[in-house]
Amino acid sequence: MKEKTKSIKVDYLARVEGEGGLHVKIKDGEVTDVKFNIFEPPRFFEAFLRGRMYTEAPDITARICGICPIAYQMSSVHAMENALGAKVDGQLRALRRLIYCGEWIESHALHVYMLHAPDFLGYEDAILMAKDHPEVVKQGLELKKIGNELVTLVGGREIHPINVKVGGFYKTPDKKDLKKFAKKLTWAQGAAHDMINFVSKLKFPDFAPKYEYVSLRHPDEYPFCEGRIVSNKGIDIAIEEYEQYFEEQHVRHSTSLHSSIKKRGAYSTGPMARYNLNFDKLYPVAQEAALKAGLKEKCDNPFKSIIVRSVETLQAIEDALKIIENYEQPEKPSVELTPKASRGCGCSEAPRGSLYHRYSLDDQGLILDAKIVPPTSQNQKIIESDLWKFVPKFMKLSHDELTWKCEQVIRNYDPCISCSCHFLKLTVERE
Amino acid sequence: MKQNGKAKLAVFKFASCDGCQLSILDCEDELLAVAGAVEIANFPEASRAVVKGPYQVSLVEGSITTPHDAERIHKIRRASKFLVTIGACATAGGIQALRNYKDVKQFTSAVYANPSYISTLQNSTPISDHVPVDYELRGCPVNKYQLVEVLNAYLNRRKPNISPHSVCMECKMRGTTCVMVAQGIPCLGPITHAGCGAICPSYNRGCYSCFGPKETCNTKALAKRFKVMGLQGHELVRLFRSFNAEADEFKKESVFHERED
Numbered sequence: 001m002k003e004k005t006k007s008i009k010v011d012y013l014a015r016v017e018g019e020g021g022l023h024v025k026i027k028d029g030e031v032t033d034v035k036f037n038i039f040e041p042p043r044f045f046e047a048f049l050r051g052r053m054y055t056e057a058p059d060i061t062a063r064i065c066g067i068c069p070i071a072y073q074m075s076s077v078h079a080m081e082n083a084l085g086a087k088v089d090g091q092l093r094a095l096r097r098l099i100y101c102g103e104w105i106e107s108h109a110l111h112v113y114m115l116h117a118p119d120f121l122g123y124e125d126a127i128l129m130a131k132d133h134p135e136v137v138k139q140g141l142e143l144k145k146i147g148n149e150l151v152t153l154v155g156g157r158e159i160h161p162i163n164v165k166v167g168g169f170y171k172t173p174d175k176k177d178l179k180k181f182a183k184k185l186t187w188a189q190g191a192a193h194d195m196i197n198f199v200s201k202l203k204f205p206d207f208a209p210k211y212e213y214v215s216l217r218h219p220d221e222y223p224f225c226e227g228r229i230v231s232n233k234g235i236d237i238a239i240e241e242y243e244q245y246f247e248e249q250h251v252r253h254s255t256s257l258h259s260s261i262k263k264r265g266a267y268s269t270g271p272m273a274r275y276n277l278n279f280d281k282l283y284p285v286a287q288e289a290a291l292k293a294g295l296k297e298k299c300d301n302p303f304k305s306i307i308v309r310s311v312e313t314l315q316a317i318e319d320a321l322k323i324i325e326n327y328e329q330p331e332k333p334s335v336e337l338t339p340k341a342s343r344g345c346g347c348s349e350a351p352r353g354s355l356y357h358r359y360s361l362d363d364q365g366l367i368l369d370a371k372i373v374p375p376t377s378q379n380q381k382i383i384e385s386d387l388w389k390f391v392p393k394f395m396k397l398s399h400d401e402l403t404w405k406c407e408q409v410i411r412n413y414d415p416c417i418s419c420s421c422h423f424l425k426l427t428v429e430r431e
Numbered sequence: 432m433k434q435n436g437k438a439k440l441a442v443f444k445f446a447s448c449d450g451c452q453l454s455i456l457d458c459e460d461e462l463l464a465v466a467g468a469v470e471i472a473n474f475p476e477a478s479r480a481v482v483k484g485p486y487q488v489s490l491v492e493g494s495i496t497t498p499h500d501a502e503r504i505h506k507i508r509r510a511s512k513f514l515v516t517i518g519a520c521a522t523a524g525g526i527q528a529l530r531n532y533k534d535v536k537q538f539t540s541a542v543y544a545n546p547s548y549i550s551t552l553q554n555s556t557p558i559s560d561h562v563p564v565d566y567e568l569r570g571c572p573v574n575k576y577q578l579v580e581v582l583n584a585y586l587n588r589r590k591p592n593i594s595p596h597s598v599c600m601e602c603k604m605r606g607t608t609c610v611m612v613a614q615g616i617p618c619l620g621p622i623t624h625a626g627c628g629a630i631c632p633s634y635n636r637g638c639y640s641c642f643g644p645k646e647t648c649n650t651k652a653l654a655k656r657f658k659v660m661g662l663q664g665h666e667l668v669r670l671f672r673s674f675n676a677e678a679d680e681f682k683k684e685s686v687f688h689e690r691e692d
Contacts, residue, residue, distance in 0.1 A: 014479040017449045041446040041496045042551055048529035052669065059639060063526045063674065066450020066572060114456060114477065125478030127466040137463070145459035156630045158457060159450045159572040160641070163634050170634045333635075407479075418449045 004028065008391070008403050013410060015115040015125070017067050018417025022406060024391055034387045036380060036410060038254040040417045049370040054080050054339065054361050055166055061357070061372065062160045065416055067110070070103035070151065071350030073164040074225050075357040075372075080166040082240075083344025083361055084337050091330040092168040094323045098178075099154040099161070100224045100348070101320040105147030105188070106158070107351035108271075108309040108316075111414045112199065113140030116306050119408045120202040136198060143191045143313070146184050150320060153181055168334030178324045185321050192314035193289060199306045200293035205405070208300035209389050211382065212261065213273035216349055222281040222315055223274060225348040230277055231267065239347045242356050248377065256417065259378040266381035269353030270413060271308040275299060286315040302386060302412040309351075309414075339365025350375050352414045376415045383410055438487035438586050441473035443507050445493030445500050446527050446555060450572040451518035452476055452492045458575050465579065469586065484510030488585045490578075494520040494527060494555045501552070501561060508562035513585045516558045517578060519571035523643050524677030526571070528555040531677060557677065566591060571641040571674040574626050594625050597645045598638050601629035610637055617657050619670065622648035622680070643675030650684040664692030 008024040019040040025033040045064055052060060057076040062069035074096060081088060088096070113136070114126040123129040130137035148158040154173055155161025163169050214235065218227035229245075230236050237245060248257040261267050279287065279297045290311045291297075299308060345358040353375025360369040386409050394402060442452050456462065456477060472482035489511035495501050508514055516522045524531070531554045558564055568581050568591075577593055584591035594600075598620035602609065610616040610632045618637030620629065624645040631638045644650070654667055662670075671685035 012475055014475045015477065017453075017476060019444060041500065043446055043496070043527040044530050044535070045526075048526075048533070056669070056673075060526065060673070063448050063450075063571065066448040066453045069448075069450070110456065124480040125471075125474075127463070127471065127478070128480075130463055130466075141459040141462060144457075148457060148459075156634050157572075157627070159453060162631050162636070170631075170636045404479075416449075418447065 006399070008399070008406055010403060010407055013407060015118070015411060016415050016417060017065070018415075020410075020415070020417045022387075022410065024387060024406060026391065026395070029392070029395060031388055031391045034384050034391075035253045036383050036387070038256045038380075038417055040255055042255050046370045046372060049359075049367050052367050054083075054359070054365045054367060057359070057367070058164045058166065059160075059162070062164075064372070064374070065418055066159050067416055067418075068103060068107055068350045068352065069160050070100055070155070070164070071348055071355050073161065074100060074348040075346045075355045076359075077164060077166050078225055078346030078348065079344045079357040079359050080346075080361075081337075081344070082346055083342040083359060084166075084340065085342075086167060086335055086337050088168055088335055091172070091328060092334070094327065095154055095169060095172060097224050098320055098323045099151055099164070101316040101323070102147050102150030102154065104316040104351050105313055105320075106144050106151065107147070107414075108313045109140055109144035109147055109195075111351070112195065112306055112309050112313070113137060113144070115414065116411055117199070117202070119404070119411060120306070139191050139194060143188055143195065146188045149184065150181065153177065165334050167337045168332075170333060172329055172333045175327055175329050178327050182321060182324045185317055185324070188317045189314070189321070192310065192317050195313060196289050196293050196307065196310040199310050202306065204301055204303045205390075205394065206301075207303060207390060207393065209302075209386060210300065211272075212264070212267040213276045214261075214267045214269050214378075215273040215277050215354060216347060217277055218281070220281075222278055222283075222319070223349050225346070229347065229354070231261075232276060233264075235261070239345055239356070242345065242347065243358070243371075246356075246373070246378075248373065254380065256380060257377050258380050259373060260381055266385050267378070268302075268382045269375055269378045270305070271312050271351075272299060272302060272305050273353065274349060275308045275311070282311070282315055283318045285318060286311050289314055303408070305412050305414075339363065352376065352416055353378055374416070376413070376417060379413045379415065383413055383415065386412075437468070437470040439472035439482060439484070440469040440582070441484065441486040441489045441507075441511070442476070443473070443489060443491045444476070445491070445504070445521065445558075446496040447493030447518065447520045447525065449476065449492070451521075451570070451578075452490070454517075454573050454575040454578050455490075458579060461579055465582065469582075486511050488513045488515060488582065490582075491516050491521050491558055492518055494525045494557060495561055496527060496552055496555045497550055498552065499550065504558060504561050513565045514558075514562070515566045515568060515581055515585065516564050517568045518573045519569065519641065519643060519674045520555075521558045522567040522569055523675040524555045524557050526674050526676075528677035529672065530555055532672070555677065568593070569624050569642045570626050574628070577626055595646055596625050597621055597648070598623040598625055598627070598629050598632075598642070601625050601627070602632050605629050605633060607633045610635065615660060617660060617662060617670065619653070622650055622653050639670070639673060640681075641674055643678045644680040648680055650680050654684060654688065664688045668692065
């Protein structure tokens with residue numbers, strides 16, 4: 001084979017949330033261009049949040065994403081409470097963790113069984129996979145349902161829950177309802193072990209690029225809504241310092257902005273980052289399951305994110321059970337807040353990565369300015385960097401196989417393209 | 432049209448959060464049965480496989496916000512026997528229709544480094560502004576059981592059995608005490624289309640109208656009542672201008688109070 005130019009093109013990427021495509025150019029066996037092309041239409045959330053009341057933020061920002069609305073609600077309520085100097089503690093804090101557990105379970109189960117596993121087994125979708133592996137898919141759906149039911153139990157509805165409020169909740173659940181639900185979670189524990197076992201047997205390409213991982217880290221817990229932002233290359237900052245270290249860029253081929261660490265570049269956020277930076281905070285049972293599934297305390301192969309997600313599913317189930325066991329219905333569903341001119345930020349760990357919000361409010365509590373940085377914006381650069389490294393290594397695959405594998409490289413990150421295209425405020429352009 | 436005796440089902444997405452099409456995958460108990468009853472011909476969120484049209488039923492999520500999408504919807508209409516819009520975005524322009532009350536060019540350049548890279552329309556509009564629609568399923572998000580009902584109805588060539596009454600009726604059926612009467616909480620329930628099961632009042636908060644206006648709703652009377660309760664004009668504007676801001680009845684009411692304020 002002599003000089004040859006070919007390209008890998010996927011016009012409409014399947015099994016991700018939102019609209020994106022992929023274009024890789026190859027010349028003489030060298031990759032010359034990679035574009036993870038996001039063409040999801042912009043939705044202008046930051047712009048129209050201006051002039052809305054701070055109390056509306058959890059309901060409005062939930063609409064950025066139907067798959068991870070809790071993440072948007074949690075980052076926004078924490079940012080607002082940070083602005084107004086409120087502390088939501090005790091059982092209310094525990095309930096917030098509980099609803100987030102539900103979202104992790106449903107979102108991870110959706111991704112692992114419906115979006116990601118079919119890639120490894122060569123099926124176009126989970127429905128075709130169900131014909132050959134009915135028990136696996138059924139168990140996956142049941143697990144996903146339990147995650148959704150937990151979100152509904154605390155939040156009132158599985159998509160765009162209505163019960164999350166700045167300061168706490170509108171109504172707290174009854175102890176007896178949560179206790180009753182614990183039985184389902186006990187079943188889910190077993191299912192999560194099966195899930196980890198199932199994904200550990202998949203075949204993974206030999207691929208382990210070195211990354212800078214970024215996630216929250218909490219002194220006592222596997223991270224959800226609080227802690228410091230840390231990386232394996234020395235970042236260790238308060239959430240308030242986020243914008244001093246991270247920036248967004250606008251490139252032509254994407255309606256979602258590219259995030260990077262200032263003067264350093266791409267980084268990875270999400271399950272892989274959380275796992276690599278917080279292995280010691282996993283419950284022993286989750287640590288043990290991870291090691292048994294063949295993971296080490298650190299994992300650099302992004303294809304193995306499917307195992308990490310399964311381990312995190314178990315972690316979330318264990319956490320939910322623990323929260324329910326210690327639950328006492330609080331006297332009041334929320335703490336009192338008084339609007340004032342202020343500025344605050346919040347960061348929480350969406351299933352697919354860190355989600356940063358920052359708001360400025362006027363003295364009436366109206367939003368003057370909003371900035372939202374979703375996980376997919378943060379992972380876009382690393383997705384492209386993976387493709388640059390992956391394609392040359394696997395050039396021997398047939399065109400169709402390589403195309404499918406490249407799609408999978410993107411799906412490893414469970415990108416939520418709808419999330420990432422709501423338009424962020426931005427200052428810098430570099431190409 | 433049919434292959435192996437099964438109707439072809441397609442799902443298309445425009446500007447949206449993906450939540451309404453996710454409702455299909457959230458039918459955990461029914462999903463495999465639905466997938467067995469139809470040929471899923473085009474559903475990118477769930478499958479790589481794409482089967483060409485025509486499709487017996489196309490479910491359309493999201494609103495029209497770009498010149499490209501304004502053309503794409505015509506192609507989808509031509510390829511679809513029944514076209515059903517799912518959710519507030521497709522049915523009423525969605526939350527992104529809040530742009531319709533501002534100058535979109537101004538905030539594209541205000542918030543974006545390279546406005547020239549961006550192709551977007553001034554307004555976010557519902558699908559029915561562009562092509563004829565056979566059925567509009569409301570909600571932000573849709574109710575997944577209603578979604579299965581609509582699908583079932585079109586596959587079996589009958590009218591979907593979706594109640595057109597207000598959220599108030601659902602509150603009564605649920606046995607929830609009226610939050611407006613008993614607690615003085617402003618609630619859009621009286622003018623909002625049923626479908627959610629009246630969740631918010633049962634959580635001690637007023638309905639914020641995820642399902643948009645019900646038929647022949649009296650927005651004026653409710654706004655008057657809100658004013659008696661002490662709400663100011665700008666608060667009324669925000670109440671009527673949210674997830675279904677572009678629905679005619681809500682639009683009229685919000686514009687009226689904006690002028691008055």
